[in-house]
Amino acid sequence: MPKGWALPENTKFSKKGSRKKIKTKVIDYLKQFFLNSNLNPKDKLIAKELYEELLELAHSGEIDEDHVPKVTTIQNWIE
Template sequence: MLIQHLLDDTEIIENDESNAMTIDLTNPPSDTISKSKSIALLKRIVPEVKELLECMFYTGTVNPRQKMSAQEMRNELLRREHEGEISLDDIPKESTIANWITTFSHKWKQSMALRNMEEAENT
């Protein structure tokens, strides 16, 4: 049985059970991508889709009966893609939308708390 380990784009080490090689995972090759560079490889949510997500979030805030889960938001984005409003490539994964909801909700709650504190100081 062959086991292949891809160390970088050009070098592949092939192993079989009779000639086992050990690879030190604690000491990666020096040419691996650093964490700061890998962040640039992440796909960002495009502003148009972000606006749609915010609108869906605010609708759920105003009327809790219309609050949408990440899956429901993604389905709505897929519906809009089917109608030609947005591109399929711009629709994030469900897990990305769930993370966006968590982050956006946290920021929204902070801004509402600051707003309430400012209103209390002004009265």
């Protein structure tokens, strides 16, 4: 083993838990959209439509555009 392998600057940490998390305010909006679609099945939104709704909220200033998750993230959240 090379010398200095245990020094902090040489230590490699896993990236577990370093994923970007969905902000609480965004989750609240997603829950609201999801519950509204459960009340009226004809108003059911798919992940792409939920993404577009969140983008509209971001453009209006309700949430930060950086906090809008990807469509695949929303799809995983729905399932």
